């Protein structure tokens with residue numbers, strides 16, 4: 018192939034502008050829908066992994082449950098505040114820098130200055146805010162003293178603060194939830210999104226875990242311990258060895274405390290955000306490809322359009338093919354000429370389709386949806402562009418090869434006689 | 437020893453139409469020497485076009501041998517045939533067969549576009565001469581004057597430069613057919629005679645050994661026909677290109693030095709001689725004979741010319757339009 022071949026292809030396409038544009042349109046729609054749908058998938062993927070990463074990649078989360086979901090066993094024991102306190106032991110050698118627990122939480126209606134809202138009131142340990150990478154916008158965090166003294170203090174999530182105190186400084190104000198009167202000591206910065214693990218802290222109120230245990234949920238386990246929803250462990254760093262050592266220490270302590278026999282499985286799950294991010298992004302990657310594949314059907318239709326038009330073009334230009342063969346064109350020359358033509362259409366359609374798809378994807382990102390007025394994040398990434406262009410080119414080759422081959426195999430004398 | 441450029445023996449082509457067989461060619465043996473000027477006549481349906489298409493490697497015979505420039509065409513694959521059509525043959529059709537929407541210059545460039553291997557042709561011819569090889573050794577260049585050889589070398593240089601060289605060669609061919617002021621015209625912007633001139637330039641541009649023309653003037657008025665025939669004859673006389681053409685007009689046929697008359701797929705009659713000068717020899721009996729095998733041993737790209745061309749020895753590098 019050379020420049021002359023390309024020129025011939027383009028002038029042949031230009032000779033039939035309307036037909037070429039309609040064929041192009043088929044490709045453009047196909048590629049645009051692939052680009053737009055995949056950009057949504059990729060956007061969701063990004064959003065979720067960013068949130069997961071925000072929680073910190075050097076944190077291990079412990080939940081009650083059976084790894085691998087082993088069936089037909091008694092339900093796993095609850096994790097307890099006592100478990101969390103026992104895990105503090107791990108901080109002695111320095112691999113673990115913090116242990117935090119969250120429990121005795123309840124969803125409640127809270128009132129302040131005549132404003133009320135529905136929030137999750139969460140009992141947390143003093144280390145919870147730092148271990149979970151939350152930051153205070155202003156005020157004080159919950160301290161060890163607050164936890165020890167079961168102080169009636171609260172740190173508000175950003176949304177809870179805005180709902181309860183739209184105009185005023187909430188610090189030192191009082192919020193009431195059921196029989197609790199809590200003094201606001203701090204407000205968290207907005208965390209955004211769904212908040213990594215569990216609930217977002219934006220619409221939550223954090224109170225000392227001991228206060229929650231005493232005032233919100235007095236329930237205790239069979240062994241007389243106070244249950245928590247999750248324990249998070251902050252590690253020194255996110256090195257593989259640190260994570261493994263941390264997990265091993267946690268297992269040892271918890272198995273001992275839960276009196277799990279040697280051969281039995283754990284009754285808790287240790288999850289590292291790294292694993293989770295990998296698993297989630299792998300799953301979302303498949304989801305993105307799946308979206309792309311659905312949109313790919315329209316690309317297929319575009320490809321069939323190309324094939325159709327190329328077949329018409331070959332028939333129409335039979336005589337031209339005969340002339341070219343008569344002056345010395347080989348099969349390969351004719352094959353390449355028609356193939357270049359279909360690839361030019363498909364790649365041009367691909368490029369225009371990416372532009373249109375990017376516009377659509379940008380448009381989608383502007384449309385608010387859902388209750389909180391947030392919009393879907395979209396991302397047209399390089400790999401989507403690369404995929405779209407290469408799929409478009411492949412479509413051109415795949416659907417162009419049959420018509421081109423038909424042209425190339427024409428018998429010169431019959432082609433010249435064709436009327 | 438005469439140098440055959442075309443040698444066929446017992447060519448056959450049969451079409452089956454609705455159960456009945458049509459013997460379009462029914463045993464044609466023909467020998468054409470380099471530089472010959474040959475007219476083929478005969479009634480409609482006698483197989484002239486069929487023969488011409490086979491000679492031009494556009495079609496293959498069902499049976500019989502065809503040696504073109506010493507090469508057995510039957511053994512060649514499609515790609516080689518395409519190369520031969522490109523390099524050795526220039527075909528001129530009754531219906532012009534120009535590409536639609538393409539300028540005259542680009543029409544003429546077309547064979548160059550497909551003839552990548554073409555670049556080797558000229559050096560192969562001129563190398564022995566440059567090395568002082570004896571002319572009688574059978575490897576003489578195609579009777580080129582010094583000036584023409586130099587032009588050829590210059591052309592090769594241009595060819596190596598690619599597109600620009602093609603353009604110059606195409607331009608040169610169009611000048612040779614007298615279309616220097618119509619280069620950028622498209623077929624719809626040219627008269628019939630001008631279109632056929634473009635077709636001749638296209639046939640000429642690769643410097644072929646043979647030009648085959650199937651009723652080249654069939655679609656043209658007599659005055660234009662006259663001019664075009666003069667052009668073809670000049671190409672034969674001045675450049676030594678072997679020219680075969682089909683015509684229905686006896687008057688035109690008689691301007692050659694050899695007339696083949698066909699009937700029912702056979703050569704019915706053959707006349708040789710300088711008809712213009714009145715002398716003529718009827719050699720119809722010879723026509724059916726197979727050519728002697730001895731003359732085809734020299735099966736190389738550039739068989740000898742051996743200075744036996746019937747064309748005028750004095751050659752200008754260009755045909756005056």
Ligand SMILES: Nc1ncnc2c1ncn2[C@@H]1O[C@H](COP(=O)(O)OP(=O)(O)OP(=O)(O)O)[C@@H](O)[C@H]1O
Nearest residue numbers: 451453458459460479480481482483484485486487
């Ligand atoms: N593709 C084909 N299929 C069937 N028969 C054919 C085909 N091509 C040629 N013929 C037949 O072969 C015979 C020779 O045809 P050809 O075209 O060679 O004649 P011609 O001498 O060129 O005639 P004209 O002077 O009219 O051009 C005719 O009888 C024709 O009908």
Ligand SMILES: [Mg+2]
Nearest residue numbers: 484485486650
């Ligand atoms: Mg004919």
